[in-house]
Amino acid sequence: MKQFLLLIGFLVGMGACKERAPEHVPTGMQYIPEGSYLRTVGLNQQEVEIEGFLLDKHPVTVAEFRTFIEKTGYKTDAEKFGDAGVFDPEKKTWTLVAGASWEYPLGKGTPKAEENHPVTQVSWNDAVAYCKWAGKRLPTEYEWEYAARSNGTKNTRYSWGNKLVENSQFKSNVWQGSFPSNNTAEDGYPYTAPVGIFGKTGHGLTDMGGNVWQWTSETFTEEGQPQMPDVMLLKGGSFMCDSTFCHNYQINGRTSSSRETALFHTGFRCAKSI
Template sequence: MTPRSVIPRWRSAIVLLAACLLPSMSVSAGESPADMVLIPGGDTVIGSEHGLADERPVFAVTLPDFLLDKTPVTVAAFAEFVAGTGYITTAEQLGDSAVMQFGTGRWFLQPGAYWRYPLGPDGSEALADHPVTQVSWDDATAYCQAQGKRLPSEVEWEFAARSGHDGDVTYAFGDELFKEGDSLAKVWQANVWNGDFPMINTVEDGFATTSPVGHFGLSPAGLSDMAGNVWEWTADWYGGYEGRSGADDAPSDGNSKVQRGGSFLCDKNVCHGYRVSARSHSTPDSSLMHVGFRCARDVN
């Protein structure tokens, strides 16, 4: 977790005006936009008795059908949104955003870092088919609203990650982080930290930072990047699971918003954040180099 202290901020007026003119955030049963996956509703258990303290106690939920973006929102899609609305992100308004220094693990606010240059103006430009990062919860919400969508709830996100599996599962793609290839070499199934965090990244999975969305294939539910690559914002305020009794029992307020899915900075021996039940959180105005998002939609 690397939240920014809460700083007064303003939103882009054009996006706020557009939000009043949006299409419905739901679709009729049987409809499924090409960029979204239908997640059939049902029953599941949220959390893990074998996970960290904030993943316990587990609780049961029942959810209706809903739609979830097949991939995290890409740099190209976010660029199209910005071009069409004139939206100015939180990082651009504040003039900096959070970057981690490789080799030390130290986080700092990098002047000039934003979604086009997530490591700062001296770093590489973000690639079009990679997930957009350095977007705050406010930015993610504005984008989803402009598409007639919304951020998924934390429960929806975990439900989708578990979908397609019988019983409990460690990761959205199964129980093993890598499988053997034709040459018996490791074939990584997610973009995560390889090596000794934060000193050494061997980049065995092929990527030191973000990877193209979908590069590591799809989960049984038909979703990509539900483990590793980037943490993803959800709609919910962060809080403990004590007393939770269903899908609609999330905290009504708080200081930070929940993130799910882990990222390229997650090491199994440190955070193991790419498990289906793992959680992180940051303040809504935080923009970070390893956090993106995807959108959801109701089904009538």
Template sequence: MTSRSTRGQLAIPGGRFAMGDHFGEGYAADGEHLVHDVRLSPFHLDATAVTNAAFATFVKATGYVTDAERWGSSAVFHLAFHGDRADVLTSVEGAGWWLGVRDACWRRPEGPGSGVGDRANHPVVHVSWNDAQAYAAWAGKRLPTEAEWEYAARGGLEGARFPWGDELRPGGRWPLNIWQGRFPTRNTLEDGFLTTAPVKSFRPNGHGLWQMVGNVWEWCSDRFDPEAYRHAAPVDPTGPTEGHAHVMRGGSYLCHESYCYRYRVAARSSNTPDSSSGNLGFRCAS
């Protein structure tokens, strides 16, 4: 009988791995450059990102209101926006492809004119770190540590660039959901998706985990510090004890090598715990 804490999860064996950027491709500000040995105890991880259907069950059971719903807006990619132009409250300076959209939230991921009725098996988005923590606690789970996330994403391939190896498109096929074309004005949709894809759209990695890179960013439990690796514990690290932002991993459907080469397993980024956007989700560990 599967316990509640491991339902929908896969057992990830403990072990030792070299964490960090093995190719010198990371951004200096992200602090992924220091390759260091880490040893992890066994743990469980959700096979997929948390879906709209699963999050809806949580909301129905608890009445939970997300940060985006409380704030009354969230960030939507400009080509995906659905609604009246009056619903666009702001655009992000220096990143005009992000629009602050009234009433954008997990229920209305592209704005007031959108919905998730036909996307039950897509990853839930517009969830903050706070929201992800609340869901995980309700489910009897937790967010993965950054080290657990990278170890799991590697799928048993030591030092590889992606969960399947070093080549982005083995056999000429797209094995992940990222941006193709010229960012941010033209997506050729070669992988079939402008925004999120169903959580099992591409082949799983060596641990049986689906879409650890691309599709949506995933929150980790750790606080973010670009110097974190220099002070990390060698066994079961949990990240810095101070810092306001939290780690995000995996990249998203908006990542493109020209500006956001973060769909590599070593890549890391961060955001504040109450931030949300149309490309940010999570999966749980236990």
């Protein structure tokens, strides 16, 4: 009898250890419950287990980043260097533009970034600083992918499905036309778009593909290649991605950049452990 009661107590304790949804989810964040998903890389598959966490519903906006700057006096890497990366479609190459920053992504003398658009020209260092100030952190690659797969329940190419255009409506802000010389901007936006304008995933997230690349907490690694500790991983693709050249707005898309690099198509969203 004593052993039976001990067993019951053990099982109850096990049940108590099961993750519970947080009583309060901060405004602008989505609860992502624990679970798993099947991750395919090349011909290999692996089952990835994810603990529950919180994730920003959309990338950090210019308005949100402005609040951070005003409250802390933080100076971004681009502002320290005095320039940042912008792609020149005429020269078909990247160039450092003087005065380009989170507030003026294309450089001084160009229009200010719109408040409801994702902030860009922020380095990995800048993203980490913002997340720390907000009491958050950057997501891991697996967390990002799991959330993009609607908490592991979907196995589609994109976070919204398998087609870029559905019912004559674009589902993401990406490149249209002949890359890199001509962007027809059929989706309405040659550069960034307002966060959330292309709709939500089934689990309440927006911009999980296209619009801007998003920094993660991880260093970039590729099978068979040496790890570079100062090169960080990004997910999600951007408005510059074209299916014939850079099809990285797919869930499994990825790229890399150095910690201090700021580019006009790169932003971030924050996560938070429970």
